[in-house]
Amino acid sequence: xxxxxxxxxxxxxxxxxxxxxxxxxxxxxxxxxxxxxxxxxxxxxxxxxxxxxxxxxxxxxxxxxxxxxxxxxxxxxxxxxxxxxxxxxxxxxxxxxxxxxxxxxxxxxxxxxxxxxxxxxxxxxxxxxxxxxxxxxxxxxxxxxxxxxxxxxxxxxxxxxxxxx
Amino acid sequence: xxxxxxxxxxxxxxxxxxxxxxxxxxxxxxxxxxxxxxxxxxxxxxxxxxxxxxxxxxxxxxxxxxxxxxxxxxxxxxxxxxxxxxxxxxxxxxxxxxxxxxxxxxxxxxxxxxxxxxxxxxxxxxxxxxxxxxxxxxxxxxxxxxxxxxxxxxxxxxxxxxxxxxxxxxxxxxxxxxxxxxxxxxxxxxxxxxxxxxxxx
Numbered sequence: 001x002x003x004x005x006x007x008x009x010x011x012x013x014x015x016x017x018x019x020x021x022x023x024x025x026x027x028x029x030x031x032x033x034x035x036x037x038x039x040x041x042x043x044x045x046x047x048x049x050x051x052x053x054x055x056x057x058x059x060x061x062x063x064x065x066x067x068x069x070x071x072x073x074x075x076x077x078x079x080x081x082x083x084x085x086x087x088x089x090x091x092x093x094x095x096x097x098x099x100x101x102x103x104x105x106x107x108x109x110x111x112x113x114x115x116x117x118x119x120x121x122x123x124x125x126x127x128x129x130x131x132x133x134x135x136x137x138x139x140x141x142x143x144x145x146x147x148x149x150x151x152x153x154x155x156x157x158x159x160x161x162x163x164x165x
Numbered sequence: 166x167x168x169x170x171x172x173x174x175x176x177x178x179x180x181x182x183x184x185x186x187x188x189x190x191x192x193x194x195x196x197x198x199x200x201x202x203x204x205x206x207x208x209x210x211x212x213x214x215x216x217x218x219x220x221x222x223x224x225x226x227x228x229x230x231x232x233x234x235x236x237x238x239x240x241x242x243x244x245x246x247x248x249x250x251x252x253x254x255x256x257x258x259x260x261x262x263x264x265x266x267x268x269x270x271x272x273x274x275x276x277x278x279x280x281x282x283x284x285x286x287x288x289x290x291x292x293x294x295x296x297x298x299x300x301x302x303x304x305x306x307x308x309x310x311x312x313x314x315x316x317x318x319x320x321x322x323x324x325x326x327x328x329x330x331x332x333x334x335x336x337x338x339x340x341x342x343x344x345x346x347x348x349x350x351x352x353x354x355x356x357x358x359x360x361x362x363x364x365x366x
Contacts, residue, residue, distance in 0.1 A: 062285050063269045064251040070265075088262040089294045091269075092177060092287045113301040113308045116259040127309065 042080040042107055047165055050074040050082075050139025053101060053109065054120075057084060058141055060097030068142075073120035074109065075138040075162070077128060083135075085112040085123035121145050121153040125160065137163040172317040173297070176330055177290050183337045184286035189277050190234050191340035194351055196274035196284065197230030198336065199292035202358030203267035206295060210258045218256035220264075222249050226271040233278035236345035243275040250275075263295040263363075289333065292361055296329055299363035328360040 045053075054072040061067035071087040072094075084098060090111065101107050112127040121138055128135045138145070138157060145153040145164050157164050184192055204223055211219045226246055232238040250272050255264040269291040273284035290297075300320060301308060308316045320326050336354050340346060346354075 062288055063272060063291070065265045065269050065272070066291075068251075069254055088265060089298050091294070092174070092181075092290045095174065111313055113305055114262070114298060115305070116262070116298065116302055117257070 042076065042082050044080070045076050045082070047137050047139045047163060050076060050137060051141050053084065054139055054141035056101065057094050057097045060093040062091050062093040066091045066094065071120045071140060071143060073124050073138050073140045075124040075135045077131065077133040077135050079133040081133060082107060082109040083112050083124055083127055084109050085120045086114050087120045089114060119146065119151050119153050121157060122151065125156060135160065135162050173320050173326065174317055176321060177293065180289045180333055180337065181286035183341065184289055187340055188344045189240065190236060190345040191343065192284065193230050193274050193277035194234035194340055194346045195337060196270050196277060197227055197234055198351060198354040198358050199361060200230065200267055200270035200274055201227050201355045202361045203263060203270060203295060206260050206263035206362060207267040210255055210260050210264045213258050214256035220250065220253055220268065222246050223267065223271060226250060226275055230274035230278055231351055234346050234351060235348045240278055240280045243279050247272050247275050262298050266291040266294045292333065293329055296325055296361060296363050300326065332357055332360050
């Protein structure tokens with residue numbers, strides 16, 4: 001089996017060149033041997049893994065207010081793209097953790113800016129609005145998506161067919 | 166986020182490095198001034214909640230920080246008030262993040278004024294976070310289109326951010342020249358720190 005997946009957010013293309021392709025880039029060579037295009041997609045992440053990312057980001061907060069009073073959500077769309085959002089802001093520690101996840105673990109998680117008064121899941125949904133690659137799964141930490149007595153993030157995601165806990 | 170030589174987060178980390186070299190009293194002054202500057206935003210959240218949610222300890226915390234920063238008191242144990250500040254959950258309000266930032270700055274100031282404690286100087290980010298969150302909302306489409314790194318590089322040219330960074334740099338530079346601050350100077354900095362608020366109050 002061949003697994004040519006390169007983790008990332010579909011923002012770079014990679015080409016596997018024939019061994020004797022010399023300095024050429026990804027052109028078809030004289031013999032008609034074509035380079036193989038490899039998209040960089042994140043692997044499938046289940047909700048538990050998405051929650052894990054959200055937890056890692058949240059817990060990297062520098063203050064207990066940032067760690068304990070903010071909710072983080074990480075979502076994955078139909079192309080494997082990953083996005084992360086906060087119910088409030090992101091402090092330096094939380095931003096650095098996102099950078100660490102992206103650099104050290106080779107994930108491509110894109111930070112979504114916060115809209116004031118939106119929950120973390122709502123920020124993800126707003127960011128994805130109108131996208132050709134709909135959000136498919138969202139993991140939230142430290143609490144589950146809220147119900148109808150609050151902003152009904154769970155109901156909003158249900159209506160969009162987004163899997164969640 | 167670019168923090169490798171330019172941009173907002175690079176500037177914030179430079180501020181943090183400068184704060185790390187300050188005396189405990191000067192560090193307390195920096196965070197106390199920021200907490201006092203953001204306190205009116207938290208007060209607005211209190212009012213909006215019909216005073217169901219209040220933080221009566223915030224004025225006390227700012228007073229304790231100022232007393233230490235100006236040399237009137239010695240470092241002591243502020244565990245109780247810090248714990249109360251950190252467990253309070255701001256009421257749902259568009260300015261909830263601003264309220265959190267006021268509390269974070271107050272806690273950092275109290276940490277400076279505490280025996281055997283020292284705040285993470287990167288918490289100075291919280292002094293700027295209300296402006297950052299406000300600017301991110303304003304620039305939402307720019308960030309979606311061009312990404313965080315682009316915004317991080319460009320936002321340091323925004324007049325509001327320029328003013329806020331400039332104020333913090335000046336205050337830290339002045340604080341670095343002394344072991345404690347004068348009460349009048351503390352009050353003047355609080356007035357000047359209005360540039361940290363995204364909304365005129």
